[in-house]
Amino acid sequence: MPFTNRLLLITAMLLPVSALAAPPTPPDGFRAVFNGKDLTGWYGWNPHSSAKLTGEKKAENLKAQRAEFSKNWTVENGELVNDGHGPYATTEEEFGDIEFLIDYKTVAKADSGIYLRGTPQVQIWDWHQPFDPKRPTRKPHLGSGGLFNNTPGSAGRDPMVFADKPFGEWNTFRIRQIGAHTWVWLNGKSVVDGAVMENFWDRKTPLPEKGPIMLQTHGGEIRWRNIFVREIPKEEADKILAAVKQPSTDMASALTLHASFDKTLDADFSKGDRTSYVQSGKQLLHAETNDDAKVVADAGKFGGALHFPRKSGYRPAFTDSGVLGYNDKNWNATVSVWLRLNPDKDLEPGYCDPVQIVGDDGKKGFIFLEFSKDETPRFFRYAIRPLFDIWNPTNISWADIPFDKRPMVQVERPPFSRDEWTHVVFTLENINNKDGVQAGRLYMNGELKGAIEDWDLSFGWDPSQVLLVLGAAYVGHMDDLAVFNRVLSHDEIKKLYGLDGGVKELYAGDTK
Incomplete structure (x- = not known):
């Protein structure tokens, strides 16, 4: 060298x-x-x-x-x-x-x-x-x-x-x-x-x-x-x-939470907290999969699914922070979820609520998707119960109020099946807004099933205590939970229903 x-x-x-x-x-x-x-x-x-x-x-x-x-x-x-x-x-x-x-x-x-x-x-x-x-x-x-x-x-x-x-x-x-x-x-x-x-x-x-x-x-x-x-x-x-x-008005911009249930109970995407919790007294603990709430690979509409195999008190929940946007002036939101079950064969006796939105006191407001407890075939309902004195001034049980006197949408023969997934969407429109037209609408498989209208939908919740709760006495599968911070139009809900890859298509691979 x-x-x-x-x-x-x-x-x-x-x-x-x-x-x-x-x-x-x-x-x-x-x-x-x-x-x-x-x-x-x-x-x-x-x-x-x-x-x-x-x-x-x-x-x-x-x-x-x-x-x-x-x-x-x-x-x-x-x-x-x-x-x-x-x-x-x-x-x-x-x-x-x-x-x-x-x-x-x-x-x-x-x-x-x-x-x-x-x-x-x-x-x-x-x-x-x-x-x-x-x-x-x-x-x-x-x-x-x-x-x-x-x-x-x-x-x-x-x-x-x-x-x-x-x-x-x-x-x-x-x-x-x-x-x-x-x-x-x-x-x-x-x-x-x-x-x-x-x-x-x-x-x-x-x-x-x-x-x-x-x-x-x-x-x-x-x-x-x-x-x-x-x-x-x-x-x-x-x-x-x-x-x-001047934020965009597309669905992707309105999305605040998405849980695919592909791997865990936590959400995949959230503008607030992605953690899934369960309540233990006044404390929130991290929700983990167990025999009452299982994440099953390849069992979902899109990948994995959340399965509630039996009626239990284990109810995974998401906090409102940055997600539902509850407020006492003018609350608007849309919740979307896919369900798979045969209500008459899978559900146990009593009311079964796959999705609830709750606050610090049920008498201050209560929102839920519900399967009825007595009818065969079981009815499927979407209810917005405002302050107790508004919807129940005579203080009688929910079951004793005539159907047409309840703030709810009722579907008598819902299209649920063990073999097919059913898309359910509900909206919250101008809640707590005395000057707006207050309403809630239920959509199934992209089609409007009814509306909650001509009600004073006033709530009294403490915003810090609002939760989106899953699986209250529900038995069946659940997939692709999503929340949006505004009321989606009928055309947007049809688009949501038709997404080949689910809600993840709205944000996955974002490199802007």
């Missing part, structure tokens, strides 16, 4: 690994904010440790954090690596409206996140952690990408879908921040859609106009690479924000 080549080889062997890595190559319009070689452009700062300090004590704290930075952060093979400790990696540069790309890879039991404009955070979880009812606002099982420091129950707090890859694989975030609005895509899936990011440091004020990007360290190794930024010009930012203020 010529001397020059040997010298180059020896020099390369003596160089640190990071110096041999190829420089990061940003996509068109983006620039790298991490050079892949060293910590240039970054410093150490955990804002929580200095938030309450002032004067010299704060200056000393910030100086110490900068000095500590390189002890816990290194560069290996073009990757920015943290050992799980130390201050957060913080950009020297401050950013306003941006589009931000970053890859990360972490380990079990780690907890991390990305601060935007110096504010927490786009969350990164070890999603294997189970739901802990003693810490009900902490939901790692839902996956990463949510705005964890938003108020519990607010839009964006939890990711709309699960998108994490297994440990050992790289995950990719695409984050867009314009004003206070945040969009997050994780591995190509939309997990936060334009939600307002709250200012953790002072929730009464909006986010600062500019601030650093910060990579949080919290208890386990995490690696970062391909860190790219694109500043969003004002004209583009204004156009995007205008679209937020």
Whole structure:
């Protein structure tokens, strides 16, 4: 080997690994904010440790954090690596409206996140952690990408879908921040859609106009690479924000919850909480499959199905937060579900409700799909019971009120079968709106079966206590549960009925 080549080889062997890595190559319009070689452009700062300090004590704290930075952060093979400790990696540069790309890879039991404009955070979880009812606002099982420091129950707090890859694989975030609005895509899936990011440091004020990007360290190794930024010009930012203020009217935009029951009782998609719960006294526990509520592979209309094999008190439920949108002014929603059963052979004696919407008190309102308890063949009903004094002023039992005096739609020969799936949709229209036309409509297999009209549909629920409940004494199969935040038209319900792949067609593969 010529001397020059040997010298180059020896020099390369003596160089640190990071110096041999190829420089990061940003996509068109983006620039790298991490050079892949060293910590240039970054410093150490955990804002929580200095938030309450002032004067010299704060200056000393910030100086110490900068000095500590390189002890816990290194560069290996073009990757920015943290050992799980130390201050957060913080950009020297401050950013306003941006589009931000970053890859990360972490380990079990780690907890991390990305601060935007110096504010927490786009969350990164070890999603294997189970739901802990003693810490009900902490939901790692839902996956990463949510705005964890938003108020519990607010839009964006939890990711709309699960998108994490297994440990050992790289995950990719695409984050867009314009004003206070945040969009997050994780591995190509939309997990936060334009939600307002709250200012953790002072929730009464909006986010600062500019601030650093910060990579949080919290208890386990995490690696970062391909860190790219694109500043969003004002004209583009204004156009995007205008679209937020005038949201799309298509079904996909109206969808707030979808549960496929392919693998678990949790929802696949939600603009609120995807967790399926069961009530235990005043506590909500994570609903798990068991002998009373089974998820059966390949038994559904679209993939798996939820099967209630017997009448029981086990009733999986979803909280209203960001889903049903109950309010005391003007409540509108649509609920869709597929059912498979023979009511006269499968159901046990008594009323059977496959779906209910309940609040803190049944006398303040009660909504349900119901199979009657005495008739053969059994009737199928949709009922909206408002405040007790409205629908039952003489205080007699539901069974003793004549059919035509109840706030319900009744189908005497419903098209249910063990061999075929039946699509059921009900709407809630202008509930609690004294100036609007209040109504509810029932559709089966895309066709209108009747309407609840000419009733005062006023409720008195505590919004924080509203639940969508499944399987109340129901025996049969259920699939493809979906909730929409407005009243779907008849044409939209026909379209929903005809979706070849179910509701997932409305949002799966979203990479916008």
